Amino acid sequence: xxxxxxxxxxxxxxxxxxxGGRPTSPWRNRKLLAGAGMVVGVLxxxxxxRLLWDTTLARAASSPLxxxxxxxxxxxxxxxxxxxxxxxxxxxxxxxxxPTTLQVGLVVGxxxxxxxxxxxxxxGYRGGAVDTVIRTLSDTAxxxxxxxxxxxxxxxxxxxxxxxxxxxxxxxxWAGPTRLIRAxxxxxxxxxxxxxxxxxxxxxxxxxxxxxxxxxxxxxxxxFIGATSGGILAAVGLEALGLGPQRIPTLGMTVSNAIxxxxxxxxxxWWWGFPTLVLMVIFIGLFLLAIGLDEVANPxxxxxxx
Amino acid sequence: xxxxxxxxxxxxxxxxxFTIWASATLMFFxxxxxxxxxxxxxxxxITSQAGYVEGSGKLVAAWRARFxxxxxxxxxxxxxxxxxxxxxxxxxxxxxxxxxxxxxxRALPWTVGLLVIATALxxxxxxxxxxxxxxxxxxxxxxxxxxxxxxxxxxPFYILGIVLIYVFVFTLRLFPISGGxxxxxxxxxxxxxxxxVVQHGTLPALSIVLASMGFWALGMRGMMVTVAGEDYLTLAxxxxxxxxxxxxxxxxxxxxxxxxxxxxxxxxGIVGGTVLVEYLFGYPGMGALxxxxxxxxxxxxxxxxxxxxxxxxxxxxxxxDLVYPLLDPRISYERR
Numbered sequence: 158x159x160x161x162x163x164x165x166x167x168x169x170x171x172x173x174x175x176x177g178g179r180p181t182s183p184w185r186n187r188k189l190l191a192g193a194g195m196v197v198g199v200l201x202x203x204x205x206x207r208l209l210w211d212t213t214l215a216r217a218a219s220s221p222l223x224x225x226x227x228x229x230x231x232x233x234x235x236x237x238x239x240x241x242x243x244x245x246x247x248x249x250x251x252x253x254x255x256p257t258t259l260q261v262g263l264v265v266g267x268x269x270x271x272x273x274x275x276x277x278x279x280x281g282y283r284g285g286a287v288d289t290v291i292r293t294l295s296d297t298a299x300x301x302x303x304x305x306x307x308x309x310x311x312x313x314x315x316x317x318x319x320x321x322x323x324x325x326x327x328x329x330x331w332a333g334p335t336r337l338i339r340a341x342x343x344x345x346x347x348x349x350x351x352x353x354x355x356x357x358x359x360x361x362x363x364x365x366x367x368x369x370x371x372x373x374x375x376x377x378x379x380x381f382i383g384a385t386s387g388g389i390l391a392a393v394g395l396e397a398l399g400l401g402p403q404r405i406p407t408l409g410m411t412v413s414n415a416i417x418x419x420x421x422x423x424x425x426x427w428w429w430g431f432p433t434l435v436l437m438v439i440f441i442g443l444f445l446l447a448i449g450l451d452e453v454a455n456p457x458x459x460x461x462x463x
Numbered sequence: 464x465x466x467x468x469x470x471x472x473x474x475x476x477x478x479x480x481f482t483i484w485a486s487a488t489l490m491f492f493x494x495x496x497x498x499x500x501x502x503x504x505x506x507x508x509i510t511s512q513a514g515y516v517e518g519s520g521k522l523v524a525a526w527r528a529r530f531x532x533x534x535x536x537x538x539x540x541x542x543x544x545x546x547x548x549x550x551x552x553x554x555x556x557x558x559x560x561x562x563x564x565x566x567x568x569r570a571l572p573w574t575v576g577l578l579v580i581a582t583a584l585x586x587x588x589x590x591x592x593x594x595x596x597x598x599x600x601x602x603x604x605x606x607x608x609x610x611x612x613x614x615x616x617x618x619p620f621y622i623l624g625i626v627l628i629y630v631f632v633f634t635l636r637l638f639p640i641s642g643g644x645x646x647x648x649x650x651x652x653x654x655x656x657x658x659x660v661v662q663h664g665t666l667p668a669l670s671i672v673l674a675s676m677g678f679w680a681l682g683m684r685g686m687m688v689t690v691a692g693e694d695y696l697t698l699a700x701x702x703x704x705x706x707x708x709x710x711x712x713x714x715x716x717x718x719x720x721x722x723x724x725x726x727x728x729x730x731x732g733i734v735g736g737t738v739l740v741e742y743l744f745g746y747p748g749m750g751a752l753x754x755x756x757x758x759x760x761x762x763x764x765x766x767x768x769x770x771x772x773x774x775x776x777x778x779x780x781x782x783x784d785l786v787y788p789l790l791d792p793r794i795s796y797e798r799r
Binding site: 293296297299302303305308309312313391393397398399400412416421422426437440441443444445448451455 | 478481486489493614617618619621622625626632633685728730731732734735736742743754757760766768769776777780
């Protein structure tokens with residue numbers, strides 16, 4: 158690896174600390190690191206599992222039915238986390254479902270951030286009629302219960318795959334980032350350095366992306382995490398209602414099957430428990446990342462110990 | 464009225480109507496954009512069941528008339544808008560001749576009740592927790608405990624619901640598994656019925672409260688920290704006011720208002736979460752009805768429910784937005 162790349166990353170990480178004159182970088186926030194660790198952990202474990210474990214076992218009827226995990230009586234090491242109602246291996250389900258869930262979140266996060274940045278900058282920097290239109294549209298999208306509309310859309314889309322579902326969810330996920338970025342741009346455009354940049358007749362594009370964007374990075378990152386988490390939330394919700402992709406087993410679909418198969422009352426805790434656990438780790442990880450980034454972005458929060 | 468100008472009210476009501484129109488329009492075009500003309504497919508499906516469904520001929524006729532399938536699209540669209548505005552959602556496809564309006568009318572009170580109670584509780588509890596987290600005099604013991612309560616926030620309503628069912632229904636057997644009240648009781652104002660309703664509602668409400676409480680707590684803490692630097696607090700301390708007075712009358716009072724904004728923005732998400740919680744707990748509200756409609760591909764019921772859900776959400780937001788300037792004297796919606 159090119160050693161200069163490392164120092165560049167190093168410099169970038171230290172930059173906010175220099176400006177505040179603090180000895181330690183706020184990017185070395187404990188919540189931020191713990192959250193990132195959890196999300197990366199799920200990703201690495203499930204991707205490694207994909208290489209080590211036979212993913213075809215996630216297909217129905219590939220294994221014996223209703224096996225408990227190996228440490229319980231009747232369990233076997235051939236299916237270490239047990240199997241469910243229709244003979245899917247739980248470990249294979251997690252290995253296939255984990256990355257899929259994160260993939261949906263990533264698509265939603267990236268799409269809505271791209272749209273949100275463009276619209277947010279347009280509304281905040283241009284103002285006027287552009288602002289009115291964008292604000293009205295995003296307010297509308299924010300008020301509507303997203304999941305309700307998503308249910309109608311998904312019910313009509315017969316051929317659902319993971320990317321299609323992610324894009325459908327992203328249809329409503331841009332509004333939050335747009336409002337957040339607009340608010341930041343509005344308060345930032347009146348600050349001294351931006352005014353100076355305008356007076357020196359720098360091109361608008363340069364002011365936006367060269368001068369303002371770097372200062373927005375923590376907000377953008379926090380907003381991205383929020384959109385990702387919201388995307389996963391909506392996607393898992395759709396899957397739980399049985400409206401997700403049919404061919405690829407997802408964590409939400411596994412939970413949904415467990416509920417409709419009354420796994421809880423049959424005492425088959427491993428059926429709903431393992432996917433729930435993975436989802437929890439993902440959500441708590443993203444949540445910690447989001448508050449960590451919030452503290453980076455908003456120094457006032459750092460003072461108060463939580 | 465103080466802080467509530469005519470212009471603001473007009474703008475807010477206009478926004479309210481626009482949101483409803485936009486979502487209704489969306490729902491009109493979604494089926495028509497989907498490949499393979501689902502309306503036609505729907506009618507074909509019903510006709511193919513003609514031998515089994517009593518009065519299906521009438522149903523098909525009603526559908527043809529309602530959708531005006533032979534009319535040009537703009538005419539169909541106007542008809543659609545009119546039927547939505549008059550709450551005429553037509554007949555249920557799966558449970559003909561039940562009318563969608565009647566089915567929704569039966570489910571709606573359950574959802575509204577659950578939502579209002581759970582949201583109020585989580586808002587109050589969350590705000591108190593958040594205030595205590597930021598208050599410098601909070602006892603050390605509480606300080607350790609408070610962040611733990613936030614962990615639940617990261618977990619979605621329905622995932623938390625599963626865990627609650629496992630712990631309280633399956634393991635401890637403290638609560639009934641599903642439904643809104645005991646089947647052998649007749650609904651009415653009687654002690655036994657009310658008691659049964661409370662018992663059945665506790666777990667669904669708890670999962671909503673636990674899952675959204677931390678959201679309010681975090682927001683409140685953020686606002687409290689921001690307020691903490693203000694000069695009037697220094698003055699209040701210098702005047703020798705009692706700390707509790709300062710906390711309630713100066714800090715919380717000023718910090719809680721942005722929370723109301725968050726409440727407005729959060730309502731859509733809470734409604735979405737309730738749908739899944741109701742499905743999970745078999746609660747007889749809109750969520751359970753929606754799930755039933757999805758699994759029987761009952762598009763009319765689905766559209767009706769979604770329209771009502773949107774309408775309730777948008778109305779709640781409108782009410783809160785109109786009350787907000789009355790609460791906060793600092794805010795004036797006059798255009799500067």
